[in-house]
Amino acid sequence: MKSTNTQTKKYGMVIDLDKCTGCGACMVACMAENNVPFKENESNKQDSITWLRVYKMDNGKPYPENDICYLPRPCMHCEGHAGHSPCVSVCPATATDYSTETGIVSQIYTRCFGCRYCMAACPYHVRYFNWWDPVWPEGMEKMLSPNVSVRTRGVVEKCSFCFHRYQLAMEKAHYEGREEIEEEEYQTACCQACPADAITFGDLYNPKHKVFELKQTPGAFRLLERLGTNPKVFYLTSRDWVRKQGDNYLKNEGQVIAKGGH
Amino acid sequence: MDSALIPKGVKRAPLWQFTLFIGIVGIVLLWGVYAMVLCWLKGLNQTNMNDAYGFALWIWADLAVIALGGGAFFSGFLKYIIGKDELKNIINYAVLIGFICYSSALLILAIDIGQPLRGWFIFWHANVHSMLTEVAFCLSCYFAVLTIEYIPLILENRQIDKVPFFHNLGHNMHHVMAVFAATGAFLSFFHQGSLGGVTGVLFGRPFGFREGVLIWPTTFFLFTWSAAAVGPCFTLLVTKITEKVTGKKLVKDNVVELLAKISGWMLATYIIAKIIDTWYWAAVTAPESGFSMMDFYTNNPVYGIWILVLEIVIGGVVPALILITDAGRKNKTALITATVLAVIGICVNRWVMVLQVLAVPVLPFESWFMYFPSWQEIATTILPVAYGIILIGLSHRYLPIFPQERELNPIEES
Numbered sequence: 201m202k203s204t205n206t207q208t209k210k211y212g213m214v215i216d217l218d219k220c221t222g223c224g225a226c227m228v229a230c231m232a233e234n235n236v237p238f239k240e241n242e243s244n245k246q247d248s249i250t251w252l253r254v255y256k257m258d259n260g261k262p263y264p265e266n267d268i269c270y271l272p273r274p275c276m277h278c279e280g281h282a283g284h285s286p287c288v289s290v291c292p293a294t295a296t297d298y299s300t301e302t303g304i305v306s307q308i309y310t311r312c313f314g315c316r317y318c319m320a321a322c323p324y325h326v327r328y329f330n331w332w333d334p335v336w337p338e339g340m341e342k343m344l345s346p347n348v349s350v351r352t353r354g355v356v357e358k359c360s361f362c363f364h365r366y367q368l369a370m371e372k373a374h375y376e377g378r379e380e381i382e383e384e385e386y387q388t389a390c391c392q393a394c395p396a397d398a399i400t401f402g403d404l405y406n407p408k409h410k411v412f413e414l415k416q417t418p419g420a421f422r423l424l425e426r427l428g429t430n431p432k433v434f435y436l437t438s439r440d441w442v443r444k445q446g447d448n449y450l451k452n453e454g455q456v457i458a459k460g461g462h
Numbered sequence: 463m464d465s466a467l468i469p470k471g472v473k474r475a476p477l478w479q480f481t482l483f484i485g486i487v488g489i490v491l492l493w494g495v496y497a498m499v500l501c502w503l504k505g506l507n508q509t510n511m512n513d514a515y516g517f518a519l520w521i522w523a524d525l526a527v528i529a530l531g532g533g534a535f536f537s538g539f540l541k542y543i544i545g546k547d548e549l550k551n552i553i554n555y556a557v558l559i560g561f562i563c564y565s566s567a568l569l570i571l572a573i574d575i576g577q578p579l580r581g582w583f584i585f586w587h588a589n590v591h592s593m594l595t596e597v598a599f600c601l602s603c604y605f606a607v608l609t610i611e612y613i614p615l616i617l618e619n620r621q622i623d624k625v626p627f628f629h630n631l632g633h634n635m636h637h638v639m640a641v642f643a644a645t646g647a648f649l650s651f652f653h654q655g656s657l658g659g660v661t662g663v664l665f666g667r668p669f670g671f672r673e674g675v676l677i678w679p680t681t682f683f684l685f686t687w688s689a690a691a692v693g694p695c696f697t698l699l700v701t702k703i704t705e706k707v708t709g710k711k712l713v714k715d716n717v718v719e720l721l722a723k724i725s726g727w728m729l730a731t732y733i734i735a736k737i738i739d740t741w742y743w744a745a746v747t748a749p750e751s752g753f754s755m756m757d758f759y760t761n762n763p764v765y766g767i768w769i770l771v772l773e774i775v776i777g778g779v780v781p782a783l784i785l786i787t788d789a790g791r792k793n794k795t796a797l798i799t800a801t802v803l804a805v806i807g808i809c810v811n812r813w814v815m816v817l818q819v820l821a822v823p824v825l826p827f828e829s830w831f832m833y834f835p836s837w838q839e840i841a842t843t844i845l846p847v848a849y850g851i852i853l854i855g856l857s858h859r860y861l862p863i864f865p866q867e868r869e870l871n872p873i874e875e876s
Contacts, residue, residue: 314576354576
């Protein structure tokens with residue numbers, strides 16, 4: 201929904217897949233920043249929580265033409281049609297919300313009762329269920345961030361674009377008598393941790409922010425655009441096979457058909 | 463020993479035999495209760511669900527029992543609204559089966575949510591855009607209606623009926639039952655549909671997503687239609703099983719054949735609509751998302767095109783053809799085969815609309831997701847079956863569920 205309010209923002213990300221080395225620093229930073237719980241044995245990835253997950257993609261060709269690509273996948277913060285992102289519209293208890301002020305899809309942990317309908321609705325698998333109570337190694341509970349609430353067993357959680365950082369930045373701005381925050385005042389943990397500078401974060405509406413230009417790079421794409429989820433995470437690549445992995449195409453389709461607005 | 467509680471003019475198994483039967487089924491029930499308590503105390507880590515399979519066996523069981531319990535609302539609709547009076551001879555049993563199915567669905571839902579104590583949030587913080595909200599409201603209301611419909615049956619117990627208040631209460635409730643039957647039918651049309659909508663609205667899941675009318679995907683209408691078609695089949699099937707177990711004929715053939723005929727035509731029209739819907743989805747909806755139909759049925763160890771054939775042809779076309787023909791309905795073996803196939807067809811439909819939806823990889827760089835339930839999931843899914851058998855056993859023994867039983871099984875005075 202386009203608002204006439206000049207302060208309306210639409211935070212999003214542009215990730216350059218040609219720069220990503222798959223080092224995983226973004227995942228580690230995300231987990232530390234957001235008090236993401238982990239299990240003693242993390243070998244089963246199907247029930248472990250990784251708000252930001254780095255996928256490894258392969259072009260399927262044998263050596264020497266073999267090529268791989270690492271794809272960091274945070275929550276896409278889909279806008280869908282008029283804010284009806286796949287997960288927000290289905291939650292029966294209004295425990296997840298699409299903010300028209302920031303474009304961020306939030307999760308209200310204390311209201312979620314764990315039906316997991318949102319998980320079934322999300323094609324990106326960004327939503328994670330707390331199958332267990334979080335258990336921290338002794339002493340580690342003292343290292344938890346006080347800005348992010350720890351979740352309990354039986355509720356769903358997901359990437360929030362480090363929303364607490366937005367709140368802190370806005371608080372600081374208000375304290376200093378400003379209405380707006382600068383680009384560098386609100387950056388996600390994954391973005392700041394990336395050693396290859398592959399992740400850029402900012403307001404997709406704001407021409408002063410780097411993401412505004414980057415998202416218009418020729419070949420920029422979003423995952424599963426054809427479904428109409430209208431995500432706010434853009435990917436850049438110069439490799440055609442990577443671009444094609446971003447969506448599903450029929451065998452006879454000669455060209456990329458994108459659906460959904462920016 | 464319990465003869466004073468047994469309806470007059472009917473014969474029941476000896477108490478020891480009945481107690482043994484209930485005891486054996488009760489052990490299965492306790493096994494399910496144990497698994498249920500484990501899930502509540504230790505959490506859903508007791509299941510084999512995971513972040514790819516947030517919905518699994520339990521949601522399938524919910525959808526399936528609610529569809530099978532559809533015999534209650536549709537028989538009520540036929541008797542009280544359309545005026546098919548012969549169905550009064552099977553409506554009690556349809557209500558009882560509906561009551562069991564809906565109470566089971568609510569129980570399973572109570573186990574399935576991660577924070578059971580917050581279950582009431584679905585009513586308090588209701589999101590009007592969510593199909594699940596509509597399901598919760600209509601399901602709860604309809605369960606209340608089914609309870610109101612079941613109470614007069616309990617009040618007809620020989621001893622309870624002796625109390626003037628209960629006698630008059632039951633009598634008066636019978637008089638206003640048409641109002642509740644109409645309310646039940648209205649609520650059921652919505653929640654059966656909403657359950658179809660649960661998957662149909664998922665535009666991020668191309669296997670389940672369907673276009674539709676206004677806010678309702680086609681699955682909304684198909685689920686209501688199929689429940690109205692197969693619910694009565696399930697009522698007939700359970701009636702036939704009860705007759706086999708008790709060794710008595712309980713419902714006259716003309717009643718059975720009437721319900722079978724209506725069910726058959728509902729099934730026939732439903733399956734035509736389902737075939738058209740499947741064709742449109744395969745030819746238009748799925749390709750718009752970049753999927754060909756066979757993408758959903760290949761490259762995985764389980765879901766082949768066989769499941770579509772099983773659902774639509776074997777579980778739909780075949781039973782419909784049997785039930786719409788006079789010869790099919792009159793042939794006992796064919797009739798039972800048709801009801802069994804129809805029940806299988808609807809269960810497969812609900813299965814694919816939950817589990818296959820989640821099994822299909824949507825991101826091109828992911829693979830199919832496979833799942834097998836844990837013993838706790840299986841035990842808690844069998845739990846309602848055991849509970850249903852026990853409630854049917856008790857109701858049949860102590861309540862006059864089948865109005866034609868005395869006439870069909872006269873007791874010779876010695």
